[in-house]
Amino acid sequence: MIHVDYQKLRGLVQDVFERAGCNRDEAERIGRYLVESNLAGHDSHGVIRVPRYVNWLKEGKVVANQTPEVAMDTDVITVVDGKSGFGQSVGPFAVQMGIDKAKKNGASIVAIRNSGHLGRIGDWAEMAAAAGQISIHFVNTTGLGMLVAPFGGAERRMSTNPIAIGVPREGTWPLILDFATSIVAEGKCLVALSGGKPLPKGALIDGDGTLTEDPLVIYGKFDSSQPLDNRSGSGAIRAMGEHKGSGLSIMCEFLGGALTRGGAAQKDENKLLNGMLSIFMSIEAFDAGHFFGDEVKRYVDFVKTAKPAAGVDEVLLPGEPEMISRAKRKAEGVPLTENAWESILETARAVGVPESDLKGLEV
């Protein structure tokens, strides 16, 4: 395992994307959001994505410096077409519109379609929370990320379809729920494949219906000289919590896909496009009695003081493992497997980052 200084890592990723054709602001955002995922401990959505993002950019599957189109704009509804722009640009643009409208009108909905990979969805919940708002997000992909079998089925029909919810708290970090509705996100399969944390038992199902945790059923084969293709395997990731997660995943397809008009998952897609339906709520618009802030504080204390289960030190709140990870990794550097780090350096060299800039990044 290699540890890289997070600020230097941000700088490197920014440099890679500037050289690959993004303007400075966009490249800075990509660096910031990807490294933020690593800091939060969500390595699957972090810099491990750099080689793939650069490949997509080269292949024209994601467009640098794209201006999203506002396809619908009422007092409380915004529909944004990302036109295959980077999610790190489409996301902040659309989320800011949602926040502004909820500030003015109490609540608003934003439907995003055709966005490049939106990254860690918790980012958008954190952005709304920083503006003092509650937000709820449902995400799908149009098909390239189709990896999940419905409950009772053996073949992929849905994407990993994350859901995020953010709740701001007075004077401290927000509560952030952020999970894939599959047992694991695809990135966790990538991490397992490149020698990182193994997958939980039975997280996957192979083509003939047997439960497994071998990521090869997703990727078919692992040849480090070839780009990975998650369409090469015949297996699928299973939905979290059996029928319940399967139901949530299907709802993400309807909300993030059908309603945004980006489309629910379908086969033969070769671009990764995300759709996201987001709900923003201004707390003041509901909370005339100023009950909310104190009640959340009381409830959080109530949950934290539960008697820990055997072998557990402390009950952790949604968003707390990420806070702990952030502090640790800012201090100790971002851990990356040698495979992952090597493929990032390889990508950096390929876009012309000078060798001298690739030295001294490790902690």
Add this chain to the structure above:
Amino acid sequence: MKRFASNAVERLATTIFQRAGSTPEEAATIAHRLVDANLVGHDSHGVIRIPQYIERVLAKELIPNQTIEVVSETDVLAVVDGRFGFGQTVGEQTMRLAIQKCTHSGISVVALRNSGHLGRIGDWAIMAAEAGKISLHWVNTSGGGILVAPFGGSDRRLSADPIAAGIPVKGGSPIVADLSACVIANGKIRVARNKGVPVPEGCLIDANGQPTTDPEVFYADPPGAILPFAGHKGFALGVLVETLAGALSGGGASNPENPSAYMIVNNMLTVVLDPAVFMPEASYAEEIDRFVAWVKGSPPLEEGGSILMPGEPEERSRADRLAHGLEIDDKTWDQITAAARSVGMNDTDVIELMG
């Protein structure tokens, strides 16, 4: 175990609630929703609740014939207080308001507090779907239903915290996901206890945090707890449901110290969306139909099996139970007849109503 025609059970339930003080309309609504929960296979939210509701009416903790109070509202949102009325009445009034605002603004968000037990939350998603709307619902209790341990914890800190979502389908039954953030519904433990059977593994822990399948443990002193579904994910969902439904509505997140903690008070946050605002009706219908067919085309794991969309098991159960009647175990039946007696009915009344 007894088997009854659903309309006979509905007739009996209607009479019981009427005798307890509900108007004929309210009594019929409550009876209809409870029996419907049995029909769709959610026995935990069905007529097994009659004794509990009646007990609470007699204790003046649940108030018949209430009207919601609109605490605040704009074109797009509202905060309403159910004034401890029957959830079947309060929920319907709240959903009518939410649907109306959504028709006007394209979306709406309504926070309901201090409602009696809202029953099966999927009902409210179906009500919105019948009006052509997509809806999302988050529900908690203020303190009377603290049942679930946190992930990594060993005593109760959360409600069952159900969520529901409904997608209208042109010319068909809506797709309705309706799930609690815990592994097993409280009512299902009660059903197991009344039947004298164990609950499935991985659902319950005892007061020491040890896994168990014995439903009695849940009612012991000190009591056991239900586990969140899917580990930390279901726990996170539960915490956020408490916050969205309880804290934002003003009804309160789970709190044993809440003044209303001795009652079953539900709070619900509802978001309603009008798909017609986002796209032409035909495009919406086409995409829903395409995706449903696509999902159902995943080869079933079990030979001869089929992939069921959310809400489909319920529709199948309804067809079966309408044809073959409802099974009610003896203990539950005794509790229901005792509830009937407690509102002044005698055994002859019950026999006559059951035909």
